[in-house]
Amino acid sequence: MTKTRYEGVMFQMNRRDKKVYYARFKINGKAYLRKIGEEPHINAKTASQMRYDMIDGIKLGISSSSNTMDKIFVEYVKLRAPSLSESWEYNMTKTYNKHLKSVIGNLMPHQVEVNSIQGVMNKMLDGGYAPSTVKQVKDCISGVYTHVLKEYENIGKQLYLPKFDNKIYFEISDDAAKALYTEIVTNKSMKWRVFFSFLLHGRRRGEIMKLKWSDVNVEEGYYVIRSENSKTKKHIKSPMMPFLVDMLKGVSDRKVYVVQGRYGDMVSKSSVDLAWVKIKFAVGLPDMRLHDLRHMIGFLAVNGGASLEEIAQVLGHDNTATTKRYSNMAETTAKTTLERVFKLFD
Numbered sequence: 001m002t003k004t005r006y007e008g009v010m011f012q013m014n015r016r017d018k019k020v021y022y023a024r025f026k027i028n029g030k031a032y033l034r035k036i037g038e039e040p041h042i043n044a045k046t047a048s049q050m051r052y053d054m055i056d057g058i059k060l061g062i063s064s065s066s067n068t069m070d071k072i073f074v075e076y077v078k079l080r081a082p083s084l085s086e087s088w089e090y091n092m093t094k095t096y097n098k099h100l101k102s103v104i105g106n107l108m109p110h111q112v113e114v115n116s117i118q119g120v121m122n123k124m125l126d127g128g129y130a131p132s133t134v135k136q137v138k139d140c141i142s143g144v145y146t147h148v149l150k151e152y153e154n155i156g157k158q159l160y161l162p163k164f165d166n167k168i169y170f171e172i173s174d175d176a177a178k179a180l181y182t183e184i185v186t187n188k189s190m191k192w193r194v195f196f197s198f199l200l201h202g203r204r205r206g207e208i209m210k211l212k213w214s215d216v217n218v219e220e221g222y223y224v225i226r227s228e229n230s231k232t233k234k235h236i237k238s239p240m241m242p243f244l245v246d247m248l249k250g251v252s253d254r255k256v257y258v259v260q261g262r263y264g265d266m267v268s269k270s271s272v273d274l275a276w277v278k279i280k281f282a283v284g285l286p287d288m289r290l291h292d293l294r295h296m297i298g299f300l301a302v303n304g305g306a307s308l309e310e311i312a313q314v315l316g317h318d319n320t321a322t323t324k325r326y327s328n329m330a331e332t333t334a335k336t337t338l339e340r341v342f343k344l345f346d
Helices: 044-059 069-083 086-104 114-126 131-147 174-185 190-200 205-209 242-249 269-282 292-303 308-315 327-345
Strands: 009-013 019-027 030-038 222-225 236-239
Touching: 009 044, 019 044, 030 044, 069 086, 069 131, 086 114, 086 131, 114 131, 174 190, 174 269, 174 327, 190 205, 190 242, 190 269, 190 292, 205 269
Parallel strands: none
Antiparallel strands: 009 019, 019 030, 222 236
């Protein structure tokens, strides 16, 4: 690192040739090294002031170091949740409470040991947990240290997890897919007929639970998933197939939500799960997960000759430069791909 003219402030160049400033100081014999920030938002002078603020904060006992890991985890979730999905918050909280809370919850940060966390992960692996589930423990710890406990070495980087294949392999026969499609579009409940037909369009459960009539244009045959309700935090405008448009035209009770709960509010996750159990057992697919409906659309689209870029438009995946080439024809591409999939059900 390169020193600046300010005491305890130094920098190093990153890959973008920007200066990244760090502060170094000691309190009660303990050495601290904290990342301050990157230019142009931070310069040496502001980094120096922030360094003094950090020192004062630690001396006054208002840093994370004075809290237990339970309190620090709550702080971490509050910090990250607004920019991430509800499922992230749910999964992180569940992982912490189930696997970490009893082990480190009452400890101070300096009392947490790598071996303790590694022991939790090893026990999970020995108990038959999937490596992808165990990885959430590692991600949870790494996230806490990256975003809250910045003055400490990130022990998450020292945790060992065997390499594993996290790709999802999904396969379904044409007959099973047709049976599932038929069960959904002929369901005796219009409510669930509409809900699961949206899922057949490649949508996620949470997106349709929050979908409002104000976001649906039945006449022109499209709907919008608002950025606050999408996993990618981007607006998604998608086409509807004629059969779904006809369903929506037949819905007379249009209050707020397209699929509403018993009292006109948002439908509950538990009621969706119960409806899905009935559907999948009716067609003899007891092991199929609700999210597999998205995988089914992708699987059928690939087998039908659709490109990965075309499928990305249907499923609303976040895109890189390759997919941006298709941004001007995203809606048309999604419609064509869906038409290709639903022809299999004719």
